[in-house]
Amino acid sequence: MTHPTRLRLMGLGAERRSHRFSAAATARLEEEYARNPIPSRETRCLLARELGVSLRQVQVWLQNKRQRTKAREASKPQDPQLKHDGDASIVRSIPYAEAELPPNGLNMEIFVASYPPFPVLWASMDWLNFCGFNASEISGATLKILQGKRTDKEAAAQLVASSMERCCGEVSLINYTKHGTPFRHTVCVEPLVNSYGQLRVFVARSKDIQLLSSDHIDDASCEE
Secondary structure, eight states: OOOHHHHHHTTTTGGGOOOOOOHHHHHHHHHHHHHOSSOOHHHHHHHHHHHTSOHHHHHHHHHHHHHHHHHHHHHSOOOGGGOOOSSSOHHHHOTTTTSBOOTTSOOOEEEEESSTTOOEEEEOHHHHHHHTOOHHHHTTOOGGGGOOTTSOHHHHHHHHHHHHTTOOEEEEEEEEOTTSOEEEEEEEEEEEEOTTSOEEEEEEEEEEEEEOOHHHHHHHHHHO
């Protein structure tokens, strides 16, 4: 039987060891994560160079951080005002549905399959509450269910093209809730891979969310 030390020297089993970042490196990663949980590849490369680690180690740290954050959010008790009832107009019942939402107030996250047409696999409770759907309605559907007359089809196509190339993508879109309420948001799409670098799913997150009135949409239409 080969001694474990010999296996390590041969490079076997190395994939099982996780890199332990120093306190300073962790603080730098936390700082970048607070600025943008889904930094661009260029930013990740700069971080790796700055910290003297591999791009893969930075990517794994960020993915683990997002998973821990999501688990913490899932463990929090649900606000009864945001409980999804499947029938009522959820958007009208949300107390912050007047203007721009708090930047970190919602966990707007949805997972889609890694293959076209990218059917929905799972959505966060905040996403369901805000968009007015229940889980059974979106399972197997595509994100076209959010599109409407003011949705920029070319921008939406850019996200699809990024997904086809297994790259990150970010665009600003006007979409619509189930009840027809328009909202503007920045959509960030990121491929999630396993420890072997194999693509598993895509995650789409919304930020800079702003509800729009119908008058706003009508006025914009008149200006064109």
